[in-house]
Amino acid sequence: MNTDRSSARRIHVTGVVQGVGFRPFIYGLAQRFTLTGWVRNTSAGVHIEVHGDPNSLDAFTLAITAEAPPLSRIESVDSQAVEANNGYAHFEIQHSYAQAGAYQPISPDVATCDDCLAEVFDADDRRFRYAFTNCTNCGPRFTIIQDIPYDRPQTTMAPFTMCPECQAEYDNPLDRRFHAQPNACPVCGPHLELMPSPVQEVPPEWDYLPLNEIEAVRDLIRAGYVVAVKGLGGFHLACDATNAETIQRLRKRKGRPAKPFAVMMPDLGTVLEYCEVSYAAAQALSGRERPIVLLPLKSGTDIAAEVAPGLTDLGVMLPYTPLHHLLLEAAPDFPRALVMTSGNYSDEPIVTP
Numbered sequence: 515m516n517t518d519r520s521s522a523r524r525i526h527v528t529g530v531v532q533g534v535g536f537r538p539f540i541y542g543l544a545q546r547f548t549l550t551g552w553v554r555n556t557s558a559g560v561h562i563e564v565h566g567d568p569n570s571l572d573a574f575t576l577a578i579t580a581e582a583p584p585l586s587r588i589e590s591v592d593s594q595a596v597e598a599n600n601g602y603a604h605f606e607i608q609h610s611y612a613q614a615g616a617y618q619p620i621s622p623d624v625a626t627c628d629d630c631l632a633e634v635f636d637a638d639d640r641r642f643r644y645a646f647t648n649c650t651n652c653g654p655r656f657t658i659i660q661d662i663p664y665d666r667p668q669t670t671m672a673p674f675t676m677c678p679e680c681q682a683e684y685d686n687p688l689d690r691r692f693h694a695q696p697n698a699c700p701v702c703g704p705h706l707e708l709m710p711s712p713v714q715e716v717p718p719e720w721d722y723l724p725l726n727e728i729e730a731v732r733d734l735i736r737a738g739y740v741v742a743v744k745g746l747g748g749f750h751l752a753c754d755a756t757n758a759e760t761i762q763r764l765r766k767r768k769g770r771p772a773k774p775f776a777v778m779m780p781d782l783g784t785v786l787e788y789c790e791v792s793y794a795a796a797q798a799l800s801g802r803e804r805p806i807v808l809l810p811l812k813s814g815t816d817i818a819a820e821v822a823p824g825l826t827d828l829g830v831m832l833p834y835t836p837l838h839h840l841l842l843e844a845a846p847d848f849p850r851a852l853v854m855t856s857g858n859y860s861d862e863p864i865v866t867p
Contacts, residue, residue: 521568522551522598527578528559529589532664533654533695536560537607539583541687544605547574551602555610555663564605565598585624585653585802607687610663623746624802625834627651629690634836640679643728645837646703650694653802657747658696666695677702706837711742728840732848740764742857746835748864749857752778754849758818761853765820769860774822776806776829778854780842785830788815788851804834817851 549566633639661668683691706727742749789809811828
């Protein structure tokens, strides 16, 4: 290790720098440039103190902006010289602390990363078919935040105590789940539950409790029911986009007589079968933000006219949570397009418990 401690800097980084893997990124940079010191989250951003060779400090400071994690958005990097402290033998990630009156932006929700999706569909992985699989590369989950800094005790995940395996991931600065605040697995995290509706009566002989929740929801959608499906924040009201009668019933309940609905399809290949898709539209559909993209609908498809009355374009999006991917996984007689609309009465705020 470099023993030159003649120089030191204190650096303050502002912007979207929490919940995006920023501290492990800084930790890795410090290791690469053989620097000691610390990094920590605060309500006002990320604070860093580094000690070492002056040239290494220069390279480290430049790399903060040049190599920042893809989900981060740096607004400023303020650096000032401080007195070197020979007491730092290594670089560490310190506990976060709150600053009264300070403000810290948080990244908007983005889609589940490819690595997590691979785990969800890997039969040998401990998170196989776990609907709440996530990591730091999936970004922070905005709607679980109760206060900043963005740390697990200040999120709605606080009641879920991590199992030893999840805790080991969470504590390892070189793991992609380091300080991933929603980190969980089937052993220690939240689980799916199918709840009855006070509006729709399910035939009494359909006892879904002993069955797999995903399969039960598919059966309900096949039978023409509307199902509330948890998203990253609130709920979507989901139903078969080819079933005109169900869509009309949804419109009546939601108080939305004519405004078009968006649909979710399992993958880009399916979208290409239903819609005209430009290169730019394909890129947008597949982006981390998973936006709704307005596309010309091909003639002769089985999408019900009631989805977008009187229109020739269709609002389409791709799955962006493990639950979405599991629900839209290829299954016999299951529609390849689902209406996915916000779980609120028309023109009213999102419904919360």
